[in-house]
Amino acid sequence: MLSAESAALVRATLPAVAGALDEITTRFYATMFHDRPELLDGMFNRGNQASGAQRRALAGSIAGFAGALLADPGARPDGLLSRIAHKHAAVGVTDDQYTVVHKYLFGAIAEVLGDAVTPEVAAAWDEVYWLMAGALISREALLYQDAGVQPGGIWRPWTVVERRTETPDVVSFVLRPADGGRAPRARAGQYVSVRVRMADGTHQLRQYSLSSNPGGELRRITVKRVTGGADGPDGEVSTLLHDRLREGDGLLLSAPFGDVFLDDPVDATTPVVLVSAGIGCTPMTGILAHLAALRSIRPVLLLHADRSPGDHALRAETHDLVGRLPSARAVFWYDRPGPEEPDARTGPMDLSGTELPDDATVFLCGPLPFMREVRGQLLGAGVPARRIRYEVFGPDLWLPDTAA
Template sequence: MLSPSSASVVRETLPAVSGALDEITHRFYTTMFAEHPDLLDGLFNRGNQADGSQRRALAGAVAAFAGALLGAPEARPDTLLSRIAHKHAAVGVTEDQYAIVHKYLFGAIGEVLGPAATPEVVAAWDEVYWLMAGALVAQEARLYLEAQVRPGHPWRPWTVVERREETADVVSFLLRTTDDGPLPPALPGQYVSVRVRMPDGVHQLRQYSLSSAPGGELRRITVKRLRGGGRTPDGEVSTLLHETVRAGDELLLSAPFGEVTLADGNGPLVLASAGIGCTPMVGMLEHLAATHSEREVLVLHADRSPATHALRTDMHRLVRELPGGRGEFWYERPGAETPGVHSGLLDVTALDLPAHATAYLCGPLPFMRAVRRQLLAGGLAARNIRYEVFGPDLWTADAADASDAAGAAQPA
């Protein structure tokens, strides 16, 4: 609950603070990493730091949370933070680290706002921060408990049983736990963090969806090699995995996390993906096939060509195995068109969508925004459209969803 006095101050200063958040977060990260370089070892993504996406995500999170508190001062918008809590648990964030972030974030606020950062203003935003931190700590504690791991220690060694070359830029790793302990619980659609030691000795983490059913002794992750261009470097973790990891090697994986999971029930489903966004969808399909589901499932996928479509054989096989399965595929370079295969960009406007379906989206943000608009126009309820975003650009997606929903509600 945000106190009335703080709510008044935050409402008055939100435009100014929001406008300065990019500079504030830039100074915050610069100072914090200078004094705590250990935080870059296995907690923060160096690539996201270098291109500024991490600080923009933090700025967006703070602004969105403050806005939510102003909209409902007596509520604590836990659901707004669910995705961040899962990401934090997947990299081992601990409660004490919120105090470190607070110290450097509010130091940066004072430096950037200068005289405008009066004790009253700082106290009000301090309340916002600790409400946000408290909500995240509570959610993360619950997630660690459910995952049956110690807070901050979600890691476990896994052995690579098999390496499969899916496409020129995509490889799958089939994994088995190195120890004899029980498998950590997983839900279809969840992801794991992979922790690797880079050549310079620094550990880095990346999240990869489980592209297999959550049951069974083996689990699979499917990794696309990220190639840079111009000023953008190659993805350092994906490159390391592609170039060095073979059968028999060990990888350190977190327990599975992620709140975008396949809902139980018998209702119809729409699974829409683009590029490597197919990985959580294949995991969901594997689960549906393994449980002999008779749900109506419409699978939609877009890619550059059949040759670049990772897990294409698996996706087609699983559609055939499901009694209610149907697949439609779009390729920019399709070659010979066949039933269910189209040229160009994914377009659902001509499709017969299942009534009252729940839809899951994964792919680049522009793709998901476009498909979401089409699904809304096709009659799907906004509350039944869920999406998975990888990387730090979480709140941009949420804002786009709100904008799309508002636009869809306007009369033509």
């Protein structure tokens, strides 16, 4: 609970802190990685550092949490904390590291805001930090326990048993634990981190949704090659996986995490709507495969937008899974339709001609502009915000706007 004295100081300084968060977080990461380079090698995603996305996500989460505490001193905004805790578990964050982050974050705040940070102001923000850290640490402890791993001990070697080209720029890898043991339990919609050694000898992590649960001890990820352009270079890990990873090779995977998954009871009968664009199809096929394995009778509506049928990864499999579910149907939108999908619609996803089932749980995944647009359409069609669950394929820069 945030004390009344601290609340007054946080309220008075929130505009100044929020206004300087970009500079504070830039300085924070720079000094922390200078002193603790091992965190950038093998923990933080350097693409997200270079693009500034992680900095903005951190700043947004702190401002969002402080704002929630001012509205209700006992607040623990669930959506915000849950997403971060799952991501932290997927990269192996441990509770002792919160002291390290605290040191560099508060050093950066003092440097950037100078004399405005009196000892009283620093103590008030300290309280905010440790309330947030405490909430995250307890959630992460539960996640590690639930996954059956030691805190931070998330890595396990797997072997690629099949590599399959899905489209010109998407490849699937089917994996099996290299130690011959059981695959960990994964919930439909969750993701794993992969940890790879880059050409310069450093290590990088990335997350990939489990795009199917092919049975037994097998798991599958489906990776799109990120091609650079005017805005940035080629994606380093996706390029490495495409160019280097072959059948028989090893790959380090984390235990599965992620708070966007199908958590209804197996005998649930309420409808499910799966909405995706591009490579955002991967958690959706994971959920669809799960429903098919359960022989679910739930009404399922799968909506997907892509550039063309040829670019639509897992398209044939999606048809197959939809065909195995008695009450499922799919609607596709393509910028460039083709004869392979004569019933598809042309252009961006437009739900105006689509009847949405009542009381559905909606899962949404794709590029942020797509998700913003479609979420607006869903809300306009009367779907309550609390029924829309979304996965962002990067640091969540959306949550602060939608935390309510």
